Amino acid sequence: MLPPLLLLLLLLLQLPHSWSSPPFQTSQDFTRCLFSQNSTVATHTNLIYTPASPKYSLLLQSTIRDARFNTTLAPKPSVIVTPTSLSQIQASVHCSREHGLQLRVRSGGHDYEGLSYTSPYPNYPFVVLDLVNFRNISVDVPEKTAWVQSGAILGELYHRIGEASPNLAFPAGSCHTVGVGGHFSGGGFGFLMRKFGLAADNVLDAVLIDSKGSVLDRASMGEDMFWAIRGGGGNSFGIVLAWKVRLVSVPSPVTVFRVIRTLEQNALEIVHRWQSVASKLPKELMIELAVTTTNSSTTTTTIRATFNALFQGRSNSLVSLMQSRFPDLGLRKGDCQEMSWLEAMVFHAGFPSNSSVDVLLDRTISPLVGSFKYKSKSDYVQDAVPKAALLKIWGKLFETDVGGGIILMALTR
Ligand SMILES: Cc1cc2nc3c(=O)[nH]c(=O)nc-3n(C[C@H](O)[C@H](O)[C@H](O)COP(=O)(O)OP(=O)(O)OC[C@H]3O[C@@H](n4cnc5c(N)ncnc54)[C@H](O)[C@@H]3O)c2cc1C
Ligand SMILES: *[C@@H]1O[C@H](CO)[C@@H](O)[C@H](O)[C@H]1NC(C)=O
Ligand SMILES: *[C@@H]1O[C@H](CO)[C@@H](O)[C@H](O)[C@H]1NC(C)=O
Ligand SMILES: *[C@@H]1O[C@H](CO)[C@@H](O)[C@H](O)[C@H]1NC(C)=O
Ligand SMILES: *[C@@H]1O[C@H](CO)[C@@H](O)[C@H](O)[C@H]1NC(C)=O
């Protein structure tokens, strides 16, 4: 049985680092090997990028989502490969083994430690296999399934599903620029999780390339491997190229709200109460919360708790449900907005609620990703955190060497 709370602590830090640049001599050997593997590789111009390539830096930075790893000192790949075919990936696997290069796969680049495009080990040459060209999605409405390639972002997947049917959805995260490859590999929680589980719980099949370059599906990889790639963490078991997922049924419209309470507005009481109430509410309702520091009207810094919710139902029933089960929050009808599930994904990605759903296709702009340095940690909490402990944790957000921070709390069931 899963514990009820997931606590994610995001601290904005100005961390020092002492990394040095890796040697690049291996990039030529790797490139030559790749060419010798398949002559079609040689004629493909937008495939291989070495530090000498004019577009290398732009490509490398394209999905760096944490400024901590966006420095000249951070270890850089000897080569970035952007394959468009299976055989190019197989050739990359073969050549990185042959030349002792580590192979790092990048889908959306949202790794909290930058592990898809940098290395914690200085002087350890590595290749980045960037799956930016593997982002095909096909939705089968009658079968309620979809195939999605790993390089697609969550926003693209949501858009394609929402376009196909207003009553189909997929349970995964809120940040629309997160990549399918890393997200499904590690779990993937979001606003449908209480009812339908994690993204990984809804994977039915996958295409995996192993360390020998063999292409495997669920049947040929076996159930143990299939279990491991759904939550065991990215870059651990092979390269997952594509996933077959089960789509879930949602009503249209659904209802969302975002309600903010400061310490002066009783945030401590409400957050404490949320811990015991929220997991007993119907599974159709997910209320997440984010605690940050803010300046109140009196200009003293205070704590601000933001309650974000998605309800698979209409606003009238949500308001009466909240009035009887969680009156402490003081939810009013005017706080609620009815919209399609797809529009709710736009709302929870942080865009203004009148934005076009097409913003979900934009890989460059995310309201949830800044260009700051940060460090994230997450943990499972079995019991409700007492008020005194909440205050102590929140106090950390004010410490000057931290700079600022966010504490996200979600429910696993
Ligand atoms: C702003 C932000 C918001 C987030 N919001 C949520 C959220 O709402 N819910 C949630 O559950 N998580 C969330 N996350 C965490 C996110 O799901 C993970 O960081 C996830 O691993 C990112 O996947 P990616 O493909 O974007 O990252 P990448 O950096 O590309 O990959 C992450 C890891 O997986 C490996 N990998 C990538 N692609 C593949 C592949 N095809 N095959 C094998 N290994 C691969 C990489 O090598 C790396 O080790 C968020 C992260 C950020 C930065
Ligand atoms: C070379 O690559 C092309 C396309 O990338 C593929 O169709 C072909 O089968 C490959 N040939 C070999 C020998 O791997
Ligand atoms: C990384 O650096 C480049 C160039 O300095 C900049 O354009 C980009 O916004 C930075 N990205 C992040 C996430 O810091
Ligand atoms: C994506 O789909 C198109 C159209 O079917 C196909 O031509 C292309 O090769 C596919 N791309 C990949 C990377 O699978
Ligand atoms: C809060 O207010 C103080 C004083 O007015 C100001 O210096 C500080 O930048 C403000 N912080 C934020 C996050 O707005």
Ligand SMILES: *[C@@H]1O[C@H](CO)[C@@H](O)[C@H](O)[C@H]1NC(C)=O
């Ligand atoms: C959304 O509303 C804001 C404020 O009313 C407005 O400035 C913006 O142009 C609107 N955006 C769209 C896409 O309609």
